Amino acid sequence: MKYVVLLGDGMSDQPVGALEGKTPLQAAKTPNMDFMAKRGTLGLAHTVPQGYAPGSDVANLSMFGYNPVDCYTGRSPLEAASMGVSLGPDDVAFRLNLVHLEARGGKLIMEDYSAGHISSADGRELVEELQRQLGNDEFSFHPGVSYRHLMVWHGGRTQIKMTPPHDISGQSVTEFMPSGEGADKLIYLMNASQMIFHNHPQYKRRAAAGEVPANSIWLWGHGKAPAMDTFGTRFGLTGAVISAVDLIKGIGVYAGLDIINVPGATGYLDTNFDGKAQAAIDALKTHDFVFVHVEAPDEASHSGKLADKIKAIELFDEKVVGAVLQGVKQFGDYRILCAPDHPTPIALMTHSSDPVPFVIYAGEEKEKVGVAGYDEASAAATGLKVEPGYKLMEMLLNR
Numbered sequence: 563m564k565y566v567v568l569l570g571d572g573m574s575d576q577p578v579g580a581l582e583g584k585t586p587l588q589a590a591k592t593p594n595m596d597f598m599a600k601r602g603t604l605g606l607a608h609t610v611p612q613g614y615a616p617g618s619d620v621a622n623l624s625m626f627g628y629n630p631v632d633c634y635t636g637r638s639p640l641e642a643a644s645m646g647v648s649l650g651p652d653d654v655a656f657r658l659n660l661v662h663l664e665a666r667g668g669k670l671i672m673e674d675y676s677a678g679h680i681s682s683a684d685g686r687e688l689v690e691e692l693q694r695q696l697g698n699d700e701f702s703f704h705p706g707v708s709y710r711h712l713m714v715w716h717g718g719r720t721q722i723k724m725t726p727p728h729d730i731s732g733q734s735v736t737e738f739m740p741s742g743e744g745a746d747k748l749i750y751l752m753n754a755s756q757m758i759f760h761n762h763p764q765y766k767r768r769a770a771a772g773e774v775p776a777n778s779i780w781l782w783g784h785g786k787a788p789a790m791d792t793f794g795t796r797f798g799l800t801g802a803v804i805s806a807v808d809l810i811k812g813i814g815v816y817a818g819l820d821i822i823n824v825p826g827a828t829g830y831l832d833t834n835f836d837g838k839a840q841a842a843i844d845a846l847k848t849h850d851f852v853f854v855h856v857e858a859p860d861e862a863s864h865s866g867k868l869a870d871k872i873k874a875i876e877l878f879d880e881k882v883v884g885a886v887l888q889g890v891k892q893f894g895d896y897r898i899l900c901a902p903d904h905p906t907p908i909a910l911m912t913h914s915s916d917p918v919p920f921v922i923y924a925g926e927e928k929e930k931v932g933v934a935g936y937d938e939a940s941a942a943a944t945g946l947k948v949e950p951g952y953k954l955m956e957m958l959l960n961r
């Protein structure tokens with residue numbers, strides 16, 4: 563038996579006025595997800611436990627079959643594992659975003675949480691400069707992918723309130739600066755980064771090229787290394803993870819899964835959808851389980867770009883879901899779980915804690931009566947609810 567998770571990050575949503583009350587999933591052409599929904603098991607899953615912020619970290623731990631309540635310590639330690647940065651017991655990892663702030667109306671505004679989806683090469687240049695100028699025994703800076711990087715505070719504090727920058731797009735940052743014990747050191751680093759970036763040649767180069775320059779860091783998503791059993795220990799299966807982003811690959815590292823890096827996987831609309839699907843089929847030749855993650859719908863939602871979100875969903879459906887549906891047949895018995903981790907409603911430009919529509923398809927031929935397709939309303943109409951959401955994995959694996 564082969565098991566597949568196909569995850570379209572943040573693809574579920576709410577009814578959108580510009581779509582005459584349809585959600586992006588309802589408006590997009592998704593024949594492959596609809597095919598599975600009409601034949602398989604369709605329902606809603608609560609991937610975010612009560613009292614937790616609806617981050618991709620928490621929601622994806624659920625989607626990998628881990629109860630966040632037992633193992634979640636923060637987002638950045640998971641990303642650190644993927645980046646090959648090991649954390650000692652006193653180390654606290656922080657997500658370091660390269661962002662663009664803008665002074666407007668007497669306020670400092672979070673203009674772009676991604677510094678124009680800065681390239682990994684430009685991002686690395688700035689993070690290496692931070693390490694040169696600010697790195698010491700206490701703080702170290704490590705380059706990652708695009709705008710997503712890592713800072714480790716050796717002997718750091720964890721009781722600090724921090725805010726994801728994609729949650730405060732267009733808002734004044736003043737109210738969201740770190741607060742709590744040790745926050746002053748983090749604010750110092752954020753301020754220092756502004757001077758460093760402003761004087762860096764990249765600033766003028768990007769501005770002249772019409773690209774958004776990174777003019778600050780933004781720290782968030784902190785935590786110490788978690789303790790997790792491997793997927794193999796829990797379920798007795800081998801598996802692999804395919805994703806562009808360190809968060810998902812890091813969960814894979816802690817879960818003891820093989821990480822498959824696909825050339826051209828960007829975490830954005832221009833990602834290598836075909837390559838990811840092919841890598842998934844190849845992985846199933848040597849593994850029992852594969853988890854394929856596509857970030858593009860979430861990124862489009864954080865940017866408030868409705869057309870891009872619909873495009874991302876359609877590309878995911880055609881190039882990943884469709885290709886895997888075909889390719890998986892060669893293995894005989896298979897079970898596929900398709901879902902987002904959390905909704906990222908385009909109107910909110912950030913995540914919500916609402917349950918997500920999921921479908922589990924195991925090759926059923928017969929079409930069920932009355933299921934319109936794969937979308938939020940159809941999933942709700944079945945009355946099937948999986949709560950807590952991490953139980954979905956047991957459902958997929960028939961445990």
Ligand SMILES: O=C(O)[C@H](O)COP(=O)(O)O
Pocket residue numbers: 571572617618619675710728807860864
């Ligand atoms: O910081 C990020 O990686 C992006 O903004 C997306 O984060 P998310 O996957 O938690 O939405």
